[in-house]
Amino acid sequence: xxxxxxxxxxxxxxxxxxxxxxxxxxxxxxxxxxxxxxxxxxxxxxxxxxxxxxxxxxxxxxxxxxxxxxxxxxxxxxxxxxxxxxxxxxxxxxxxxxxxxx
Amino acid sequence: xxxxxxxxxxxxxxxxxxxxxxxxxxxxxxxxxxxxxxxxxxxxxxxxxxxxxxxxxxxxxxxxxxxxxxxxxxxxxxxxxxxxxxxxxxxxxxxxxxxxxxxxxxxxxxxxxxxxxxxxxxxxxxxxxxxxxxxxxxxxxxxxxxxxxxxxxxxxxxxxxxxxxxxxxxxxxx
Numbered sequence: 001x002x003x004x005x006x007x008x009x010x011x012x013x014x015x016x017x018x019x020x021x022x023x024x025x026x027x028x029x030x031x032x033x034x035x036x037x038x039x040x041x042x043x044x045x046x047x048x049x050x051x052x053x054x055x056x057x058x059x060x061x062x063x064x065x066x067x068x069x070x071x072x073x074x075x076x077x078x079x080x081x082x083x084x085x086x087x088x089x090x091x092x093x094x095x096x097x098x099x100x101x102x
Numbered sequence: 103x104x105x106x107x108x109x110x111x112x113x114x115x116x117x118x119x120x121x122x123x124x125x126x127x128x129x130x131x132x133x134x135x136x137x138x139x140x141x142x143x144x145x146x147x148x149x150x151x152x153x154x155x156x157x158x159x160x161x162x163x164x165x166x167x168x169x170x171x172x173x174x175x176x177x178x179x180x181x182x183x184x185x186x187x188x189x190x191x192x193x194x195x196x197x198x199x200x201x202x203x204x205x206x207x208x209x210x211x212x213x214x215x216x217x218x219x220x221x222x223x224x225x226x227x228x229x230x231x232x233x234x235x236x237x238x239x240x241x242x243x244x245x246x247x248x249x250x251x252x253x254x255x256x257x258x259x260x261x262x263x264x265x266x267x268x269x270x271x272x273x274x275x276x
Contacts, residue, residue: 002224002226002227002229003117003227003228003229004224004225004226004227004228005220005221005224005227006121007154007158008220008224009217009220010121010124010125012213012216012217012220013125013128013213013217014124014125014128014147014151015213015216016209016210016212016213016216017125017128017129017131017132018128018132019208019209019212019213020132020206020209020210021131021132022209023202023205023206023208023209024132024198024202024203024205024206025132025194025198025202026194026196026198026199027137027186027194028182029137029179029182029183029186030137030140030194032179032182033131033132033137033140033141033144033179034131034132036144036171036175036179037128037131037132037144037147040124040147040148040151040171043151043163043167044151044154044155047155047158047160047163048154048158048227049227051158051159051160051231052158052227052228052231053225053227053228054228057232057234058234058238058239058241058242058247059242061160061162061234061239062239062242062243062247062250062251064155064160064163065163065166066250066254068166068167068170068171069170069254069257069258070254070257071170071171071175072170072174072175072178072258072261073257073258073260073261074261075174075175075178075179076178076261076262076265077261077264077265077268078182079178079179079181079182079185079265079269080264080265080266080267080268080269081268082182082185082186083182083185083186083268083269084268086185086186091186092182092186
């Protein structure tokens with residue numbers, strides 16, 4: 001076992017925790033928390049792979065920063081969607097919006 | 103490594119500490135019955151991952167992790183919890199339920215499969231991380247990686263515009 005495998009194991013466990021939250025939570029906000037955990041695992045995996053192998057370290061760190069920017073944009077959009085859903089249905093349950101009719 | 107190395111042992115202890123923080127925080131975030139507590143668990147987990155970034159000598163990424171995730175994203179999630187006008191627990195008091203447990207089986211299987219594959223096929227990396235100065239990151243952003251840097255700003259602008267458009271309340275509809 002070497003350090004890279006340890007870091008990747010932590011990243012995979014974060015991915016699994018986020019996936020579990022994504023499929024088992026009832027509300028949209030709980031699912032958003034799961035997605036953030038998964039994106040964190042992705043960033044950790046990218047940085048560990050770039051810092052501990054002969055790959056380009058600058059590319060890896062900038063890739064992790066890109067993931068963070070995308071996570072921020074995604075959280076902003078999900079906040080707006082949660083607002084719309086809760087305004088229309090009275091709660092933010094993931095099962096509330098069942099129909100695609102406007 | 104033939105001889106016991108104190109610095110290496112300290113590194114292992116620090117890694118175990120930060121990994122434990124991030125995983126315990128993540129567990130709190132996914133199992134808590136209250137959404138506010140889940141968000142606090144997420145913040146704990148984000149701090150743990152920031153510590154792991156520090157151990158990887160990516161101090162700029164660690165700083166950005168605290169600034170962007172802990173400072174901005176968790177505040178956004180807290181706004182989402184507050185603005186949904188749900189009960190204090192945010193609608194998670196009933197727990198995942200039988201269907202939630204059933205749907206979680208693929209998540210467990212995927213995680214176990216990936217961990218086993220890491221143990222079997224994990225590549226050997228270096229023992230110590232590379233030390234990249236922040237100036238090299240800035241030169242990378244202004245040199246070969248200018249296009250992603252500009253694109254992420256366009257994505258953020260589109261996200262802001264889309265969020266405002268979605269949350270905008272038309273006059274006279276309510």
